[in-house]
Amino acid sequence: MTADEAPGADMLPGLRAAVDDARAKAAATRLRKAASWEPAAVDPVARVLVDIALAHLDRPFDYAVPTAMADTAVPGARVKVRFAGQEVQGFVVERTSQTDHTGTLQPLRRVVSAEPVLAPEIAELSATLATRYAGARSDVLRLAVPPRHATAEKASSAPAPPPPAVTSGSWTEVEHAAAFLRRLAAGETPRAVWTAAPADDWPRMVAEAAATSYGAGRGVLVCVPDGRDVERVGAALTAVLGEGHHVCLTAEGGPAKRYRDFLAVVRGSRRVVVGTRSAAFAPVHDLGLVVVWDDGDDLHAEPRAPYPHTREVLLARAEQQSTAVLVGGFARTPEAQQLLASGWAHELAVPRDVLRARVRAVVVPAEDRQVGTRIPRAAYDAIRRGLELGPVLVQTPRAGYAASLACDTCRTPARCSVCTGPLAVPGPAVPPQCRWCGHVERAWACSTCxxxxxxxxxxxxxxxxxxLGRTFAGTTVRSSSGERVLERVGPAAAIVVATVGAEPVADEGYAAVVVLDTWLTLARDDLRAAEEALRRWLNAAALVRRGGHVVAVGDPAHPALQALVRWDPAGFARREVEERSQAHLPPAARMATVTGDLGALDDVLHLLDLPEGAEVLGPVPLDSRPPRDGHREEEHRVLLRVPRTHGAELSIALGDLQRVRSARKLDPVRIQVDPLTI
Structure with a gap:
């Protein structure tokens, strides 16, 4: 049989043609791909910050920009790159025409989004904060740029209407406020520490300062401790500016809303921002004023590495971007006082005669009790008189019913018979329960007597x-704490019992404010115990109406209570700064803590190149950790202290230490520069 007679011989030319066509198409595809991976004609090199928190790799890396990505791989865009054998995300921080890399550059894998979400000033700020807190830029950027939400990214952002003309009527009684606002209106950069007075409508005052800067064509960034404060300032901004001028950056609205509001800021359609600590990184266009309210609140301290504080983030932005600064609160931190003492900022406060007319405050000893209650007679009288005029606020430092128990005979703390944990009573007519293991003690007996x-x-x-309900029978008594936080109360007579930070705002102010158990607030074993106690009391007392009465139950000789009676947070802050300066404590000194296993801390002390005048305190053991491999390990802590003038050198030394440890893959340690609590 010949070849022509073989089965399917007539199909061979068609198969050959199909194969040739497929080969031609494959070759064309390869040519197109090769062409698409050719470097871009303009600025073919992208410097990318990769999302890897390794200190020794904390720098931009160069990648080739393919032609297909030339228009989308813009500075600030999210990209995917090949790094150490895996695909990771990063941000383009710069496009350039040259590179120091001697080999062939890896190309960008893809552009996740062409939206420039990382502004140049925030990229620069991340480097400043990473150095300041001995951390990684990738960790800072996780705090600065929220996760992407593709649907929100597709929506457009409506432009804001022109800013209205605003009259700052709430600042009339504050000394030097007129000069501060006048400079804001002129587009200048004044810096002030503002001590608010009792009965001040501080959200309105913040809104008017923001409107003044906004009216001069500058952006505004306001950071407050929590969502309740965001709502109050947001409402005041709406009342002053109207709708459509500002955004509130919080996590409570969900990822889509947060990212949509963030994009409105990125695109410049909103230039007034109010939010909590993460809002300090908002890329506001033409930023002219940064405001931090109540900078002593621990909510301003970021709990994630590298642990920056909102106040320090905003001050760094003010220096970097030449903006005005307003640090406000009813209390004053030693750090804010240091800004005044150095001449970096000026003071805004009402005169003493205005303070005396606004509030009357007294401290009564806890021993002077009204029979059958834990309320001293003077506090009882203040509540009774206050109820004749309106609501009365009673602040107590603990939530729940009976947070701790003791023997009624010998005062020995009551402990659980199973695990020796502390006992507590969660409610009336409920037997004591252990706060550790939950065991119910139905027949408890004191082990001592x-x-x-x-x-x-x-x-x-x-x-x-x-x-209080038993003492003031027939009076409405309301509680505000934990998950049952009241937002506002009306002008009707009522007693409002609230824990710290959960005090509702009264529509017309409280007729009286009573602060209980001040000894418990002062009993914290912490450097800032007295400072924090005064801040809590002032924030509650400031809710009183003009001419109202404040009573604190405690030791009248304590400096913090004396400062409350005189309403003198400035004097208390000056005293704190002087005492801490003598003891070489912050803010007169810069401190850092290093926490880890003893072996890791030994490596730290061996590798760390400390600046001149540095002191090493410790190591000291901290709480025990769960057993690992049958052995119980303890964390230890080393405290490093240097004079304030050598603070930058300490941060640089700790950053170098982190890079060495990362490169050698040594056991991890946790480093906190200027921790809030010591």
Missing amino acids: GGRGLRAPVRGEARTAEE
């Missing part, structure tokens, strides 16, 4: 409300 009676030396807000 055998007594079976229990007393509650520390009483929570629920127990306080119960006692």
